[in-house]
Amino acid sequence: MPNRAIHTRADNAALRLVEATAHDLDRIMELERQGFAAGHQELRSAYAQRIATFPQGSLMAWRGSDCVGCVFSEIWRATPQPDATHFTLGHDIRERHDPVLGTELYISSMTLAPSVRGQGLGASLLTGFLEDVARAFPGLTSVLLLVNANWAAARRMYADAGFVEIARLDRFFCTQGAEPQEGIVMRRKMRP
Ligand SMILES: CC(C)(COP(=O)(O)OP(=O)(O)OC[C@H]1O[C@@H](n2cnc3c(N)ncnc32)[C@H](O)[C@@H]1OP(=O)(O)O)[C@@H](O)C(=O)NCCC(=O)NCCS
Numbered sequence: 001m002p003n004r005a006i007h008t009r010a011d012n013a014a015l016r017l018v019e020a021t022a023h024d025l026d027r028i029m030e031l032e033r034q035g036f037a038a039g040h041q042e043l044r045s046a047y048a049q050r051i052a053t054f055p056q057g058s059l060m061a062w063r064g065s066d067c068v069g070c071v072f073s074e075i076w077r078a079t080p081q082p083d084a085t086h087f088t089l090g091h092d093i094r095e096r097h098d099p100v101l102g103t104e105l106y107i108s109s110m111t112l113a114p115s116v117r118g119q120g121l122g123a124s125l126l127t128g129f130l131e132d133v134a135r136a137f138p139g140l141t142s143v144l145l146l147v148n149a150n151w152a153a154a155r156r157m158y159a160d161a162g163f164v165e166i167a168r169l170d171r172f173f174c175t176q177g178a179e180p181q182e183g184i185v186m187r188r189k190m191r192p
Pocket residue numbers: 034035036109110111112113116117118119120121122123146147148151152153154156157160
């Protein structure tokens with residue numbers, strides 16, 4: 001899935017989606033630190049594995065000469081009711097990724113740099129990403145993700161994009177010294 005431009009709602013800036021490579025790992029980890037609290041961050045090795053295993057589902061978002069975000073995903077076989085074991089932090093993409101028999105796209109991570117948030121770019125990134133993957137993998141029928149119940153912007157963005165809650169994972173997000181937070185599993189059809 002090479003290099004494609006998507007236009008934002010405001011139409012005053014465009015995002016270019018480019019497959020991630022190992023050269024992007026420093027920037028990915030920077031975005032990870034800016035996007036998620038310490039106890040919720042993925043390891044560099046997990047991202048390296050995602051890029052090596054599924055480059056078409058590992059995209060960097062560029063605006064002009066700035067790398068402003070990234071999205072990562074896996075393709076799973078149909079999982080009617082996923083549970084907490086499906087979403088373990090740092091899990092190896094190869095545990096479930098099956099681009100031949102899989103029908104569900106799992107978005108494992110998505111983040112934008114703080115400097116570009118609040119402009120509708122998240123929704124554009126999500127839509128552009130899903131359109132590209134749907135084209136490249138026509139056998140996909142649904143999309144799945146897990147969001148922290150406290151991440152208001154992400155929840156709103158996913159609800160606006162047609163995702164609906166299918167399960168709650170009590171006390172899923174744990175950070176040392178803080179009360180564990182609930183996870184919400186959301187799903188929608190690949191093509192709304
Ligand atoms: C999630 C993320 C990509 C969204 O980026 P964004 O498009 O810049 O988000 P916005 O600030 O435009 O907010 C998206 C929506 O949530 C709303 N929103 C933002 N903050 C909110 C809050 N505190 N309470 C309620 N709604 C809120 C916005 O109004 C907007 O809704 P609208 O388009 O209907 O007006 C970005 O916030 C991010 O990278 N967050 C850190 C990482 C993360 O949470 N990733 C998701 C992992 S599941």
